[in-house]
Amino acid sequence: MSKSLISRRPTFRRGASAVGVKTPASSESPLQRLGWKPFFQQQLSLDELNDCEPVKVMAVHRSQIDVCGEHGEEAVLVSGALFEGAAERPTVGDWLLLARDSRKPVRRLERSSLFKRMAPGAKQVQLIAANVDNVLIVSSCNHDFNLSRVERYLALVKEAGCRACLVLTKADLEANHAPFREALRGHGDLPVVLVNALDAESVTPLREYCRSGETLALLGSSGVGKSTLLNSLAGTEVAATGGIREDDSKGRHTTRHRALYPIVDGGLVLDSPGMRELALADVHEGLQATFADISALAEKCRFADCAHESEPGCAVQRAIEEGELDARRLHNWRKLEREVARNSKTLAESRAADRSLSQLYRSVQNHARANKNRT
């Protein structure tokens, strides 16, 4: 097998110390290091406290999932019947309750945050990760850098209520950083860190996003250096990285699966395959928060129903003319609003269709049962 295909996510056998990190002086339990919080604890009934064990989903495979709990890592089989519907299935970062004796999943705990997108080419959602605290939106200082894509990621991150930081990798390959800083001027409070992802010292400012007990997600296109960043944060090569490419956006995908990796003296880092398409749905609040400056300007327009095109007294157009607002940003806001409305409607319709289909199945089953009892 070629080196690039080897993924060396540390595995934690049952009985081995969970999370595999040495924290001798830490008073945190293995579960706390995995991100166990009162929000999850309070979802357990007394019976569940006795009979079940919480475990965190570290990776999802076709028929089994890798989970990690108090006693280390194990693989469990997941039955479709237990988690009906795409949005209900466990995703990376989820907490599950396992029956202590049978080691079978009993249920999934409510999520504190969830990232999802429209599944490419389908009318359903695809889950990306759950229970994430912080996100590094990763782009590189080259052709990959695209503010409209950053805004797309931001809408997702803000909807989930996570803390975000924009990381521009490959700063060592680009002599002039000024255009990137200039382009980000309109992005207010979004922290931006330029790094050489290959250099552990350069990524030190990012450690504040993956403290013990926290989960950090690395999101961005293929080839921007997500796995490289992870390796520098981990201090060892835990994930395979790709070869040098001229253009990140045309790269093949080196990382094939989403998985969580523990960081020594830190939290968990989610590495994922680069996303070619991030179609948004159900992120109305996230979008509002990402473009809060435009909403604030819109309140000053003369007409309440101003479309910010050529109406007199439009505060949004005035801000563009005066160089305070980028016309690209207004264009992207409109585009994403339309996209979210369209995809959210598609999802609502397919959820309604699923509901009526299961009602139909139930009534057919009841009918068959009644007939059987009669004969």
Ligand SMILES: Nc1nc2c(ncn2[C@@H]2O[C@H](COP(=O)(O)OP(=O)(O)OP(=O)(O)O)[C@@H](O)[C@H]2O)c(=O)[nH]1
């Ligand atoms: N010089 C330099 N090279 C980098 C930097 N970050 C990443 N690279 C290189 O870029 C290539 C791609 O990096 P990866 O970490 O595999 O990219 P990725 O985002 O994980 O890509 P996918 O797994 O396909 O999504 C590798 O050859 C890295 O060594 C950086 O900051 N500076």
Ligand SMILES: [Mg+2]
């Ligand atoms: Mg990768």
Ligand SMILES: [Zn+2]
């Ligand atoms: Zn207006």
